[in-house]
Each structure stands twice: as C-alpha cells, then as structure tokens.
Amino acid sequence: MTEPAVDENALVTSAQSGCLTSFESLYRMHSGRVHGLCLRLTGNAAAAEDLTQETFIRAWRNLGGFRGDSSFGSWLFRIAVNAVAARYRTELRRAACESNAPARSVQFDPTLRLDLQEAISTLPAGARAVFVLHDVEGCRHEEIAEQLGVAVGTSKAQLHHARRLLREMIQP
Amino acid sequence: MKCQTVQHLLDDYVDGLLIGEEPALVARHLASCPDCARQANGLRELLQSAKALPRHIEPHRDLWPGIRGQIEKGSKRRISRAGRFTVLALAAAVLAILAGSLLMLDHPRPLNPGLAAEAPVRLEQEVLVVEAEYQRARRELVAAMDQLPRRLAPETRTVIDQNLAVIDGAIQEIRASLEKDPENVFLFDMLVAEQDRSLQLLGLEGAITSNTW
Ligand SMILES: [Zn+2]
Numbered sequence: 001m002t003e004p005a006v007d008e009n010a011l012v013t014s015a016q017s018g019c020l021t022s023f024e025s026l027y028r029m030h031s032g033r034v035h036g037l038c039l040r041l042t043g044n045a046a047a048a049e050d051l052t053q054e055t056f057i058r059a060w061r062n063l064g065g066f067r068g069d070s071s072f073g074s075w076l077f078r079i080a081v082n083a084v085a086a087r088y089r090t091e092l093r094r095a096a097c098e099s100n101a102p103a104r105s106v107q108f109d110p111t112l113r114l115d116l117q118e119a120i121s122t123l124p125a126g127a128r129a130v131f132v133l134h135d136v137e138g139c140r141h142e143e144i145a146e147q148l149g150v151a152v153g154t155s156k157a158q159l160h161h162a163r164r165l166l167r168e169m170i171q172p
Numbered sequence: 173m174k175c176q177t178v179q180h181l182l183d184d185y186v187d188g189l190l191i192g193e194e195p196a197l198v199a200r201h202l203a204s205c206p207d208c209a210r211q212a213n214g215l216r217e218l219l220q221s222a223k224a225l226p227r228h229i230e231p232h233r234d235l236w237p238g239i240r241g242q243i244e245k246g247s248k249r250r251i252s253r254a255g256r257f258t259v260l261a262l263a264a265a266v267l268a269i270l271a272g273s274l275l276m277l278d279h280p281r282p283l284n285p286g287l288a289a290e291a292p293v294r295l296e297q298e299v300l301v302v303e304a305e306y307q308r309a310r311r312e313l314v315a316a317m318d319q320l321p322r323r324l325a326p327e328t329r330t331v332i333d334q335n336l337a338v339i340d341g342a343i344q345e346i347r348a349s350l351e352k353d354p355e356n357v358f359l360f361d362m363l364v365a366e367q368d369r370s371l372q373l374l375g376l377e378g379a380i381t382s383n384t385w
Contacts, residue, residue, distance in 0.1 A: 020240065027236055032228035039229055049231050056239045061246070061298075086353050116221045135222040160183050163218060170221075171214050 012072055016063045023063075027056055030073060034080050040132045041084045043121030051087065055080040081133070081147045088125050119169040123162055130155050131162035173201045178208045186215050296354045299363070306367040313374040332373055339370045 006025065014022035034055050039048035058079050059066075066075055120128060129148060133139040134155075139147075141155045148155070178201045184190050185198045202209045346363045353359060 020243065023243075024236055024240070027239065031235065032230045035231045035235075036227050036229035040225075045232070049233070049235060052231060053235050053239050053242065056235075057242050057246075060239075060243050086356055116218075117225065131222070135219055136225055136227075138223075156183070163183065163215060167214050167218055171217070 008072055009068070012063070012066065012068070015060075016066070023056075023060060026072065030076055031056075033073060034076055037077065037080050037132075037137070038084060040120060040136060041081070041129055042088075043123070043128060047087070051080065051083050054083045058083060077137075078147065084129070085148050088129070114169050116166070116170055119166050122169070123165060126150075126154075127158045127162035127165065130158035131166070134159050135163075173197050175201075175205060175208055178202070178205070179211055182208075182212055182215060186212065186219065299350060299354070299360060302360075302364060302367070306371070309371055310374060313371065336370060336373055339366055339373070342366045343370065 006029070008026070008029070011022045011025050015026060031052065035048055035052040038051040038055070039045065042048050042051065055076060059076055062079070066072070114122070120131065123131065126148075130144055133144045133147070134141065141152050141159075144150075144155045145152045150158075178198055181190060181194065181198055185195060190198065202212050343363065343366045346359055346366060350356065350359045350363065
C-alpha cells in the first residue's frame with residue numbers, strides 16, 4: 001500500500017487562500033524538521049517548542065509572500081533561523097565581540113564524555129548556531145553570516161571555536 | 173609548513189576552502205606529522221558525526237493547538253481592533269457634537285469581518301494599516317478635543333501629557349526595532365498595545381474635559 005502523494009504546492013496554495021486545515025497538513029509535514037533545527041540551535045527543549053510555534057505563526061502571517069522560488073521547506077528553514085536569531089540577537093552579538101578575544105574554555109568534567117548532541121547544547125550561543133548551521137545543516141559561511149547578522153570572519157571564527165570545544169568534550 | 177600553520181588551516185582544509193598550492197602543502201605535512209594527522213582525523217570524525225545527527229526531531233507534544241490558537245487569536249485581535257477604532261471614532265464624534273462643531277469622521281476601514289481564519293497578511297503590511305489607523309484615530313481625538321472648552325485642571329493635564337510622551341517614546345522605539353525585524357510578531361503586539369494605551373489616555377483626557385464642561 002502506498003500513501004497517495006500529498007501535493008505540497010496544492011496545500012500551500014490552499015493555505016494562502018486562508019485554509020487552516022491545509023496549513024495544519026503543512027505543519028504535520030514539516031514540524032519535525034523545524035523543531036529539530038530549533039532544538040539544535042537553542043539547545044533548550046522549551047525554547048525549541050516556543051520557536052517552532054513562532055516559526056509556523058510567522059509562516060502563516062507571511063504565506064502571501066511565499067512565491068515558490070525555493071521549496072516550502074527551505075522557506076520555513078529561513079523563517080526558523082530568523083526567529084532563533086531574533087531571540088538570541090544579544091547573545092549572538094556578544095559572541096561576535098568575543099570572537100577576537102582569547103577563547104574561553106567551557107566548564108566541563110574531562111572524565112565525563114558527552115555525546116555530540118549533549119555537547120552541542122552546552123556550547124555558547126554563537127558557536128552553537130554556527131556549528132549547527134555549517135556542520136549539521138551544511139550552510140555556507142556567507143549564508144550563515146547573512147542570517148545571523150554577523151561578518152563572514154566571525155562565522156569562521158565561531159566555527160573554529162565550536163569545533164575545538166566539541167572535540168575537547170567528546171574525543172578522548 | 174609548520175605545525176602551527178597547518179593547524180590554523182585545518183578547518184578550511186577539511187571544508188575544502190583552501191586554494192592554490194595550500195591544500196597540497198597541508199596534505200604533505202599531514203602525511204609526515206602524526207600529531208597534525210591526528211588533529212585532522214579527529215576533526216573529520218567530528219564532522220561525520222555531525223552530518224549523521226538526525227535532522228527531524230518531533231516535539232514531545234503536539235504544538236499545533238497552540239499555533240492554531242495564536243492564529244485564531246490574531247484574527248480576533250484584528251477584528252476587535254477594528255471595533256476599538258469604531259468606538260474611539262464614535263467617542264470623538266460625540267465630543268465634536270458636544271463642542272458644537274460638525275466635524276465629519278470617516279468610518280474605520282472594516283478589517284476581515286467575521287472570519288475564523290482570514291487569509292494570511294504580511295506583517296509589514298499589517299503594521300502599515302495599524303499605523304495609519306492609529307494616526308487617524310489620534311488625529312481625530314485631538315481635533316475633537318480642541319473643539320471643547322478646556323476646563324481640565326492643569327496638573328491633571330500635565331500628568332496625562334507626560335504619560336503620552338512616555339508612550340510616544342516607546343512607540344518610536346518599537347517602530348525602530350520593527351524596521352530592523354519587520355516580521356517580529358511580538359514587537360508588533362507591543363506596538364498595538366502601546367497605541368491602545370495612547371488612544372485610551374487621549375480618550376480619557378477628552379472624557380474628563382467634556383465632563384467638567
Ligand atoms: Zn604537524
């Protein structure tokens with residue numbers, strides 16, 4: 001038995017004309033992806049739920065502006081990153097200022113080996129965001145810099161910082 | 173190449189961002205330096221684990237009811253906002269009649285009347301509509317009050333004017349933030365709330381003035 005293929009474009013068009021049921025179907029199709037992204041970017045379950053909701057509310061409000069130039073999924077992805085960046089703007093800015101300063105080491109017990117997932121959640125906000133977007137999601141530094149509102153050099157420095165901290169935490 | 177140089181270039185090396193002869197120089201160093209080779213392998217391992225992390229993580233609870241609630245609250249809010257402007261415009265009309273002038277007031281634009289879930293509106297556009305309505309309601313209230321003889325105690329008037337100035341300052345700040353982050357729903361809600369406060373104060377001022385008349 002094969003499920004009938006859900007036509008995402010038809011759902012988007014229907015939602016654009018105000019159909020909340022179609023929008024719910026789009027939510028069901030993309031909630032895991034958006035929530036996964038928010039959870040990794042924030043490292044916090046409550047914040048991730050909150051930002052997932054905010055992403056879909058923003059998406060609903062902006063559906064009229066979705067022209068189908070990109071896939072609906074990557075359009076949602078950008079809204080989610082924007083929502084997270086707006087929430088953590090202060091932290092990201094502070095992180096950008098600190099990126100030229102000597103890197104602080106995160107407090108952790110060296111006898112305790114964290115798994116990667118846990119380790120990512122303990123990173124400083126800026127380093128975590130850049131690592132998730134670059135190394136988990138495969139974004140380029142130019143895209144990350146634009147989305148987070150930082151310089152390309154800052155994105156690179158944050159990535160270097162994040163990778164070093166993560167290796168200290170998870171590799172013997 | 174020195175170890176320090178190689179380790180500095182390692183991120184860009186594994187990301188394939190080095191150009192010219194650099195990648196070959198780094199590779200040659202890694203082939204002969206166990207320490208740097210260990211660093212490079214550790215880095216590659218980390219990147220493999222990162223790529224293997226699941227991208228889809230379903231939330232522990234169904235978030236849809238909350239999302240639907242917010243969307244529906246949004247439409248109710250828009251409807252009640254239309255109602256608010258009607259009431260304030262009527263109040264202004266009453267003040268105008270009390271003052272004996274024939275100030276004509278437009279009817280507020282109807283906003284999505286009676287929709288359970290209206291078609292999505294770009295937040296930026298909505299900000300413009302809300303701003304225009306606010307400015308008009310404010311102008312009308314001020315104009316209506318100007319028609320009334322002023323019997324308000326000066327100290328009361330000072331307090332109201334001071335509060336209005338504080339609210340105007342807040343509105344300016346929220347507008348500036350909204351320009352930088354035009355799709356921020358929370359800023360938008362703050363803007364509407366401050367505009368409400370401003371209009372309520374103006375309405376209050378008008379009411380006090382007309383009572384003492
Ligand atoms: Zn070496």
